[in-house]
Amino acid sequence: VERVTDMELSGLNIKFYLNDKYVEVTVTPETTALNLIREQLLHTGAKEVCAEGDCGACTIALGQWRNKQFSYQAINSCLLPAARLHGSHVITVEGLAAGDKLHVIQQQMLEHHAVQCGYCTAGMVMALFCLLTNNPTPNLEDIYAALEGNLCRCTGYVAIRKAAMALSSLLQNSISVTSQLNFLPAFAEHIKNDIQNIPPIVYVSLQKTAADICEAYYLPTTIAELFACMNQHKTKFKIMNGGTDLMVPANLQGIFPECFIDISSIDALNHISKTNGEIIIGAGVKLNEILHNELIQQDLPILAQAISLMASNQIRNIATLAGNIVNASPIADTACVLLALDASVTLLSKAGERQVKLADFYHDYKVIELKKDTEIISKVAIIPESGMCSFEKTSKRSALDIATVNSAIFMQKANNDIVTKCRIAFGGVAKTPVLAKNSASYLIGNKITPEVIAKVAKLAAEEFQPIADVRGSAEYRKILIHNHILKHLKKAITNG
Numbered sequence: 001v002e003r004v005t006d007m008e009l010s011g012l013n014i015k016f017y018l019n020d021k022y023v024e025v026t027v028t029p030e031t032t033a034l035n036l037i038r039e040q041l042l043h044t045g046a047k048e049v050c051a052e053g054d055c056g057a058c059t060i061a062l063g064q065w066r067n068k069q070f071s072y073q074a075i076n077s078c079l080l081p082a083a084r085l086h087g088s089h090v091i092t093v094e095g096l097a098a099g100d101k102l103h104v105i106q107q108q109m110l111e112h113h114a115v116q117c118g119y120c121t122a123g124m125v126m127a128l129f130c131l132l133t134n135n136p137t138p139n140l141e142d143i144y145a146a147l148e149g150n151l152c153r154c155t156g157y158v159a160i161r162k163a164a165m166a167l168s169s170l171l172q173n174s175i176s177v178t179s180q181l182n183f184l185p186a187f188a189e190h191i192k193n194d195i196q197n198i199p200p201i202v203y204v205s206l207q208k209t210a211a212d213i214c215e216a217y218y219l220p221t222t223i224a225e226l227f228a229c230m231n232q233h234k235t236k237f238k239i240m241n242g243g244t245d246l247m248v249p250a251n252l253q254g255i256f257p258e259c260f261i262d263i264s265s266i267d268a269l270n271h272i273s274k275t276n277g278e279i280i281i282g283a284g285v286k287l288n289e290i291l292h293n294e295l296i297q298q299d300l301p302i303l304a305q306a307i308s309l310m311a312s313n314q315i316r317n318i319a320t321l322a323g324n325i326v327n328a329s330p331i332a333d334t335a336c337v338l339l340a341l342d343a344s345v346t347l348l349s350k351a352g353e354r355q356v357k358l359a360d361f362y363h364d365y366k367v368i369e370l371k372k373d374t375e376i377i378s379k380v381a382i383i384p385e386s387g388m389c390s391f392e393k394t395s396k397r398s399a400l401d402i403a404t405v406n407s408a409i410f411m412q413k414a415n416n417d418i419v420t421k422c423r424i425a426f427g428g429v430a431k432t433p434v435l436a437k438n439s440a441s442y443l444i445g446n447k448i449t450p451e452v453i454a455k456v457a458k459l460a461a462e463e464f465q466p467i468a469d470v471r472g473s474a475e476y477r478k479i480l481i482h483n484h485i486l487k488h489l490k491k492a493i494t495n496g
């Protein structure tokens with residue numbers, strides 16, 4: 001392990017591959033991958049538009065080894081600290097064509113006139129490229145899902161859709177052509193192996209100048225190193241996990257801590273397992289890894305469903321469950337589901353660990369049980385129970401939008417159809433994700449009749465005093481609470 005400790009450095013020395021080139025470059029903790037690639041390395045294919053994960057114009061393919069598997073994932077480079085590129089292989093749109101021969105995705109975009117101003121195009125091409133490297137014969141639905149994080153401001157969607165359809169049918173129907181398409185550039189194979197020889201950086205402490213905002217960026221690889229970093233910086237650090245929440249105020253308002261402690265390289269936090277009937281999700285597991293995990297799909301499909309409705313593919317490739325919980329947004333989608341599933345979080349400090357029910361984790365707006373200076377969430381635990389689960393999210397758009405109101409319900413019934421156990425959770429109706437205790441208690445001991453449904457919906461709407469904001473008025477939110485209950489309980493009748 002290469003350790004650069006307390007040295008007087010003017011920046012972080014990172015090593016990675018950009019397309020076919022090995023790069024060794026110095027970056028500051030504030031530099032984003034996009035800024036590095038565009039401004040220092042002069043690859044301007046990826047564009048900066050929103051700088052907050054909302055448009056996908058900055059999409060690049062990030063090639064990394066995780067759990068002994070190598071893959072390219074589409075990510076928003078505007079939300080990724082440049083330090084995180086260390087030890088990876090980045091492919092940008094400049095790396096796709098082989099000489100004068102366009103990549104098949106570029107060719108289809110061109111042939112179907114799916115390029116108007118072209119600003120969004122590089123991001124779309126890279127999102128599709130990553131899809132193909134993971135799934136060479138995608139259907140149309142897969143293609144649309146891969147593009148859900150990419151906006152085209154001049155609304156070339158009809159042409160983009162045609163290009164996507166042509167690409168899909170080309171790949172689905174022509175095996176011989178498909179095998180010749182060779183989605184990966186020729187240089188990819190050896191770089192995939194070469195990056196394994198790049199040793200991790202752990203401690204990087206910089207000499208702060210008056211102009212610097214952050215003085216350190218740490219990438220610990222073990223829990224012991226993590227606590228050593230936390231101890232060194234006491235109250236002045238921020239834990240960075242995926243960074244999809246932290247990087248937005250950093251980019252848009254210049255809000256940085258004195259030091260980032262990035263936990264994304266700690267293997268011990270990167271696991272999903274089932275032990276004694278309990279599902280454990282490590283704090284470093286990415287949302288997409290949870291979404292595609294067989295155990296989760298089989299035992300906790302409701303969690304997978306909620307995650308599938310979160311953000312975009314690019315965000316889910318780096319964001320985590322722990323980050324969604326600690327960020328403590330009142331509309332956090334996974335927090336809502338996890339409350340209904342009666343999940344617990346493990347809070348780990350140097351002194352040991354304690355387990356806390358998520359129901360006891362949220363105290364007030366952004367006030368949580370976690371002692372931020374000494375503890376991290378190390379894992380989330382859920383005991384899957386037999387019963388009915390349902391999740392609802394109302395937002396203005398079906399993809400890449402946060403909820404106006406979200407809700408989840410878990411319910412068990414006896415043979416006589418009487419409800420014996422019930423938890424109902426809401427987001428967007430209070431200062432934190434919250435359990436609707438009165439409505440759930442009323443349901444327990446009752447059969448789900450039209451009268452009971454009406455009563456529970458009324459009780460739930462009375463239980464909260466939501467605020468009005470850009471996503472909806474207080475009255476609208478009350479109507480949503482009422483209607484979400486109707487939807488959940490109708491599902492309970494239909495699905496038995």
Ligand SMILES: Cc1cc2nc3c(=O)[nH]c(=O)nc-3n(C[C@H](O)[C@H](O)[C@H](O)COP(=O)(O)OP(=O)(O)OC[C@H]3O[C@@H](n4cnc5c(N)ncnc54)[C@H](O)[C@@H]3O)c2cc1C
Pocket residue numbers: 052053054238239240241242243244245246247248283309310311312315318319320321322323324325326327331332333334370375376377378400401402403
């Ligand atoms: C464009 C966009 C769309 C989004 N859409 C949605 C959406 O639809 N639904 C939704 O719920 N959210 C959404 N989000 C919010 C965000 O993506 C999620 O909250 C995500 O799960 C955060 O995870 P992260 O790992 O990126 O968190 P980070 O940004 O790394 O961290 C968030 C906070 O948690 C702390 N933290 C993270 N991990 C730990 C840990 N293990 N222990 C202690 N503290 C920790 C950090 O210090 C920070 O305060 C969206 C964000 C963007 C930018």
Ligand code: FES
Pocket residue numbers: 047048049050051052053054055056057058059076077078079
């Ligand atoms: S610039 Fe819009 S998502 Fe990155």
Ligand code: FES
Pocket residue numbers: 114115116117118119120121151152153154155156
């Ligand atoms: S082609 Fe113009 S923004 Fe997409």
